[in-house]
Every structure is written in C-alpha cells, then in structure tokens.
Amino acid sequence: MVFKHPYQKLQHVCDMRKEYRGVSLPKELVDTIEEYIKKNPTSGYKSLADFVIDAIRLRLQDLGALPPSFTLMHINVNDNYALFWEKKPGERGHTVMVYFSEDSVRCGYCDSNRCYHVKQAVKEPDVIKEFERRKKLGLKIPDLSYLEE
Numbered sequence: 001m002v003f004k005h006p007y008q009k010l011q012h013v014c015d016m017r018k019e020y021r022g023v024s025l026p027k028e029l030v031d032t033i034e035e036y037i038k039k040n041p042t043s044g045y046k047s048l049a050d051f052v053i054d055a056i057r058l059r060l061q062d063l064g065a066l067p068p069s070f071t072l073m074h075i076n077v078n079d080n081y082a083l084f085w086e087k088k089p090g091e092r093g094h095t096v097m098v099y100f101s102e103d104s105v106r107c108g109y110c111d112s113n114r115c116y117h118v119k120q121a122v123k124e125p126d127v128i129k130e131f132e133r134r135k136k137l138g139l140k141i142p143d144l145s146y147l148e149e
C-alpha cells in the first residue's frame with residue numbers, strides 16, 4: 001500500500017509524456033520570446049511553452065488546419081440566444097450572437113442561418129439540452145435538417 005501512491009504518480013507522468021513531443025528552436029527566437037514575456041507581463045503568457053503553443057495554434061488556424069477559436073460564453077434561454085467569443089489570427093476577437101426562435105436559428109454576426117457559427121451553435125451541449133427541454137414541453141423547435149446538406 002505504501003508504494004501504491006508514488007507508483008500511480010509516476011504512471012501519470014509517463015502517460016503525460018506520451019502526449020508531448022519536443023522540438024528544438026533557434027536560441028535567437030527563444031531569447032526574443034523570453035524577453036517579450038518579461039517586458040509584457042500583461043500579455044497573458046506565463047512561459048515560453050505557453051507562447052509557442054499559442055503561436056503554433058494561431059498559425060494552424062491561419063492555414064485552415066485548425067478551426068478558429070470559437071467558444072460558447074453564455075446561453076440565455078429567455079432571450080433565445082447563445083453568445084460566443086471568436087478570435088481569428090491577427091484579430092482582437094469579437095462576440096457572435098446566435099439567435100434561436102421557434103422556427104429558425106440565425107447568426108447575428110453573418111446574418112445567416114447556415115454559417116459555421118450556426119452549425120457550431122446547434123452542436124453545443126447546452127443548446128441541444130435547451131432544444132430537448134422545449135421538445136418535452138411540446139414547444140416548437142427549428143427544423144435544422146437543411147444544415148446537413
């Protein structure tokens with residue numbers, strides 16, 4: 001029993017190491033990043049790794065290899081909207097409101113009912129839960145089959 005805990009801890013570390021791989025970076029770049037982090041404590045970067053991961057993620061989004069950061073902030077059932085925060089590379093970020101009514105879902109940002117915001121919104125667990133709640137109450141929910149086309 002005494003050895004169980006440390007062993008589990010070690011196992012956990014080993015599992016974590018499998019999820020990471022290392023790359024070598026030019027010293028000059030690393031120095032520039034570290035200097036930037038030191039001089040800009042409000043930038044939100046706590047470490048070199050933090051910065052590098054964010055930089056790579058943004059570049060992948062830029063190339064279309066990763067979708068843009070798009071996160072649900074709030075869903076207001078009474079006012080029938082879901083509020084998202086979206087950040088694209090080189091942008092400061094903006095909010096996206098997706099409205100849902102009895103018979104439609106509409107993105108206020110694109111003024112569209114089939115943009116990727118709408119497609120993402122209807123997949124959000126909280127939005128699905130709300131639609132299910134309405135169904136159970138016998139209320140109308142929008143027909144979203146057109147989104148599959």
Ligand SMILES: [Zn+2]
Pocket residue numbers: 107108109110111112115116117118
């Ligand atoms: Zn949209």
